[in-house]
């Protein structure tokens with residue numbers, strides 16, 4: 001979810017991929033008031049709004065503890081630090097994700113072990129995970145943690161993942177950066193795994209006006225460690241340092257801006273689902289549209305098509321562009337094939353065929369809650385024209 005994907009104002013007849021200003025128009029007065037409040041009280045770091053948004057995020061998810069933080073990457077790092085992940089540990093991550101999921105594992109000096117994805121949900125494949133755990137043991141690594149990603153807004157298969165992890169006491173940290181508010185059976189994001197993280201990067205489903213993130217957990221002991229880690233490993237105060245931590249705080253300004261955004265988020269999730277339904281109704285018969293697994297709800301960070309094997313994706317994207325419709329590839333290259341990550345192991349000891357194939361076939365369509373009906377029909381018409 002790059003900044004370039006947010007704004008496409010270079011060609012006047014291009015519809016936006018995401019139009020963040022549409023939401024701003026709806027809550028402009030509330031947001032301006034929140035900003036004025038912060039300017040007036042001047043508590044730019046750890047002001048009252050930080051605690052307020054944490055309480056409201058906890059209430060939204062029905063989770064015991066929310067720790068707001070600087071961004072979604074630091075949220076993952078705080079989580080791994082709190083779990084005590086260290087060199088010699090294997091941390092199982094999907095290869096088909098944004099790089100931050102694996103990057104933080106390398107920060108700890110631990111070994112990311114890349115796992116293949118399910119073609120249907122784009123998420124970590126539980127069978128691949130089971131194979132990766134055995135592979136890691138054979139390599140002399142300690143299977144310590146799994147970081148499932150709720151990719152494109154759809155939850156990973158937590159029941160299956162938990163079944164595999166509990167035997168070896170493998171901790172689970174859900175990377176819900178793209179999926180705050182998604183549902184898996186009777187659980188809502190924030191309640192997956194031992195702890196879960198999210199990002200409030202502006203283009204994520206729930207975004208602020210800068211960087212922001214959060215860690216969620218129902219485990220009070222883990223929360224106490226996270227709270228210390230976020231402010232340089234503080235003990236009784238920040239000049240009492242009892243562990244190595246970081247500066248991981250969320251700005252008061254971002255917390256304040258999130259308050260009115262969270263207030264309309266449930267409604268926005270519903271709007272995203274209506275758009276996904278319209279896309280599915282308009283395109284489901286001619287191209288592979290994304291499916292929602294039984295008992296799950298996606299928040300549709302992305303609406304991602306899987307083109308037929310051998311279809312000309314470049315030609316599809318060029319055709320859509322000629323009709324004024326931007327499309328983006330999330331993700332062209334799985335992490336285990338990236339320069340920075342190619343020397344880390346995969347759970348097969350070889351390639352990861354599903355995500356390598358997905359990298360060649362996926363393409364995402366414009367998606368945001370306020371997408372006008374005529375833009376939705378234009379996307380559908382243009383895509384049908386290509387596949388006809």
Ligand SMILES: *Cc1c(COP(=O)(O)O)cnc(C)c1O
Nearest residue numbers: 071072073098100101177199201
């Ligand atoms: C965006 C994203 C992150 C990182 O979030 P930032 O707030 O940009 O640091 C981590 N994981 C996934 C899957 C993401 O999409």
